[in-house]
Amino acid sequence: MNFSWMAWTWPTALFFTIIALLLIGMTVWEWRAPGGNPRVGILRFETTRGDRLFISLLGSAFINLAWLGLIGPQLWWSLALSVAYAIVVFRFV
Template identity: 85%
Template sequence: MNFSWMAWTLPTALFFGTIAALLIGMAVWEYFSPGGNPRHGILRFETTRGDRLFISLLGSGFINLAWLGLIGPQLWWALALSLVYAICVFRFV
């Protein structure tokens, strides 16, 4: 197979590695503490840990895309904002 069309740069590899590490971490967390105690947060529907991870990843993607479109290619502040967003999602949603 020829993957020369893909831009496998260091940031791309780190991005996919981080997503894989998050999924593995959630699987280990679920193995040692099954169930995850679904709860109702500010969105007023039941969410589990996996739901909150998905919401935080989806929101972080939108934050980074908006930053890229409105501010420019310096995404370090968007990353910091995404981390704060993810912490808020896991705390309040």
């Protein structure tokens, strides 16, 4: 297959690799400790580990898009903000 038409860069490849590793890690975590103990956090509805991963990935996408649109292509600070956001989501949601 020839993927030369795609704009594959190292950051793009790293992004998709991290997403794949997160999904594999969550699968292993669920296999080792099934259930994940659903809990009610600050959003006032029951969430599981998978729900919190989805919320953190979705929020991180919006953080990075907003950063890109408002500040520019230097995304290292938005990455740090996204990691902090994910930690808060897993801790309090």
